[in-house]
Amino acid sequence: MKTIKVAAAIIVDEGRIFATQRGYGAFKDGWEFPGGKVEAGETSREALAREIREELDTEIRVGELFETVEYDYPDFHLSMDCFICTVKAGGLVLKEHEAARWLTAETLETVEWLPADRGLIKRLKGAAEAL
Numbered sequence: 001m002k003t004i005k006v007a008a009a010i011i012v013d014e015g016r017i018f019a020t021q022r023g024y025g026a027f028k029d030g031w032e033f034p035g036g037k038v039e040a041g042e043t044s045r046e047a048l049a050r051e052i053r054e055e056l057d058t059e060i061r062v063g064e065l066f067e068t069v070e071y072d073y074p075d076f077h078l079s080m081d082c083f084i085c086t087v088k089a090g091g092l093v094l095k096e097h098e099a100a101r102w103l104t105a106e107t108l109e110t111v112e113w114l115p116a117d118r119g120l121i122k123r124l125k126g127a128a129e130a131l
Contacts, residue, residue, distance in 0.1 A: 001072070001075075001076060001077050002075075002076045002077070003076065003077045003078075003079055004037065004076050004077070004078055004079070005037065005038040005044075005079050005080075005081075006035055006036060006037050006038060006047075006078065006079070006080045006081075007035045007036070007038055007044040007045070007047045007048035007051070007080070007081045007082075007083065008032070008033040008034065008035035008048070008080050008081070008082045008083070008117075009033055009034050009035050009048055009051075009052055009060060009062070009082075009083060009085040010033050010066055010082055010083065010084050010085060010120075010124070011033075011034070011052075011060065011085045011086065011087060011092075012084060012085070012086060013086065013087065013102070015104060015105070016102040016103065016104055017102070017103050017104075017108065017124060018033075018034070018092065018100060018101075018102055018103075019031050019032070019033065019100065019101050019102075019103050019111055019113075020032060020033070020034045020056075020094070020097040020099070020100045021097055021098045021099040021100065021111070022097060022098065022114070023094075023096055023097050023098040024096065027114050028098075029098065029112075030112060030113065030114040031111040031112055031113050031114065031117070032113070032114045032117050033082060033117060033120070034051070034052060034055055034056060034097070035047075035048050035051050035052070035080075036048075036050075036051035036054075036055065037051075038081075044081040044083070045062045045083065048060070048062055048081075048083060048085070049062055052085075054095070055095055055096045055097070056090065056092050056093055056094065056095065056097075057090050057091070057092075057093040057095060058087055058088075058089070058090030058091065058092050058093070059087070059088040059089040059090055060085040060086065060087055060088060061085060061086045061087075061088050062083050062085050063083060063084040063085055063086065064083065064084050065081060065082070065083055066082045066083060066084050066120070066123075066124075066127075067082050067120060067123065068080065068081050068082070069082060069116055069117075069119055069120065071115060071116035071119070073115070073116070078116050080116055082120060105124075105125045105126075108121050108124060108125055109121060109125075
């Protein structure tokens with residue numbers, strides 16, 4: 001099975017977590033943490049900064065690795081490095097996503113997360129206020 005390596009940003013601000021709704025592809029309408037594929041020659045941190053710049057017109061500070069999610073979709077294996085991030089500059093402009101929301105520990109489960117992202121929600125609920 002093919003492995004796809006991606007990096008995802010858990011963008012936090014005062015106890016809130018930024019979530020985006022996919023606007024394209026097989027998983028259109030599902031909610032996720034923004035990010036994207038790690039290209040050849042890039043680290044996960046570099047890929048994440050690039051993807052957020054491209055998708056959200058925003059510069060982020062990529063912080064600590066929160067978790068690496070390993071998830072088997074029917075057609076591929078996803079390896080996703082998830083980093084705690086903060087906004088350095090920019091307004092989180094949606095260029096590829098349908099919608100976005102700032103969620104709290106209490107509202108994290110109010111959106112339909114993509115399967116690979118669901119595993120992070122329980123852990124994030126416990127850590128949200130400290131982020």
